[in-house]
Amino acid sequence: MGENALLAGQNAPLEKVTHRSVKDEVAERFATLIASGVLNVGDALPSERELAATMGVSRETIRGALLILSTKGIVSVVQGARTKVVSDDVGGLGLSAFFSGRVTDYALEDVHEGRLMVEERVARLAAQRVDAATISELEKLIDKQTAAMGDPVRFLIADRAFHTTIYQSCGNAVLSDLATTLYSYQLDHRRRAIGATGAIAQSIEDHRVILAALKAGDADALAEGLGIHERRIYDSTRAVLSTSEQKASK
């Protein structure tokens, strides 16, 4: 891939890094506890020293987070007295991150099962909601895949674009992002598996079946097609892992 493709254009992989300070993250933790009712109005917080020890940050950082909250009228901080919750209106503060586990924190089987479930749902919605422009885009991506028969890397680029385009057409951002994340999990192993003889051809064939079902608006066929495809990917991923484990154990 030319380096310009990394920097700009549709689905450019490199984006701005948005970074939150530790203080901000601690403030959000408190806000989440208040929003969820774990802490409520009138409750006293543990002392700053205890919070610092428990959360593994400095007392200064805790104080900074509490300053954020007291500025918004959520907690009351008084010298000598315990800090207290005085309002449960945490509006304006982001709640804690949605789901911040690392991809590698989960077992392959769990991810596989999750992906099957999400993709089936995505498939059914996409079959109902896909438009002609998306169908056309997917056709072009199949052509790109065919052109990349002998080039696993270029194939995977088109593969990813193919899958994420379908995910996005389901019309539900939560499901689309979930599906994309679960898809991405297997990319590392996938790249090694795709080198096997006939693997690319098989994937392209699967993709043709998927696209045909989408064009027909056939939700059952689409869900089945994606399911078969995903199981094949799962099997080849396991084979790669098994080979790596055998090598690692020698």
Add this chain to the structure above:
Amino acid sequence: MGENALLAGQNAPLEKVTHRSVKDEVAERFATLIASGVLNVGDALPSERELAATMGVSRETIRGALLILSTKGIVSVVQGARTKVVSDDVGGLGLSAFFSGRVTDYALEDVHEGRLMVEERVARLAAQRVDAATISELEKLIDKQTAAMGDPVRFLIADRAFHTTIYQSCGNAVLSDLATTLYSYQLDHRRRAIGATGAIAQSIEDHRVILAALKAGDADALAEGLGIHERRIYDSTRAVLSTSEQKASK
């Protein structure tokens, strides 16, 4: 809740804050691109100045991230020449965060739909895999909920424990964490909705139905019970949001 419960014990809400630097995050971004095949061995990266501009960080930060990668033998950095990928073995580097969107980034309808889907799957697995100890724990939590009839906060604490205990019993960490995250999304609104007359009683009744289905190992009844419960929550959450919007628009 006593503040000691925040600090220690089972399911203690306050945990250590693990914070990654911007440099670490950038290094992981590169590692993910390499693992996924977007970048492969032999590819030259964009220049440090271009990367800095695109990712919105300083050139120094980019250089630090590349130092991490060159130390691991993943990229080759040579004065005057373009930085190149020399290995795709990114083992040891965490891939980018699983799914780092904020809860509040998604439409309520999307989250609701996602939660319905995940909980149905979780329900079916839990019905098969739940053990006697978990059933006993859930019974105790129903008792706690009943005891909290006039206390919305205490009720929500037991409510949360009830749901997350079911999620954990499904045996799939991905699905369990997803379900927990989607559940948490509505907590802020839920707390306001739970104050409505009869809301707690209705929830407890729903929970009894859910527990009965779980005890019977009846996956269909469990999925249906959770679905009905979740739709009721969705409706009450929307009512709260609608009221808030009306107030905000005055």
Add this chain to the structure above:
DNA sequence: CCAACTGGTCCGGTTATTAGACCACTAGAC
């Protein structure tokens, strides 16, 4: 050979975070 572009180094600055010490206030026990 040369110019343009690259990485390498350095500087001055800001911000964030840390650990610790000490001061002043609060609240509960007596």
Add this chain to the structure above:
DNA sequence: GTCTAGTGGTCTAATAACCGGACCAGTTGG
């Protein structure tokens, strides 16, 4: 009312991370 333990408040010194910019030295392609 007094006293003490525990609380928050302030300050210091230090380190780390990050930033923006300038300038030097090496590479590469024309």
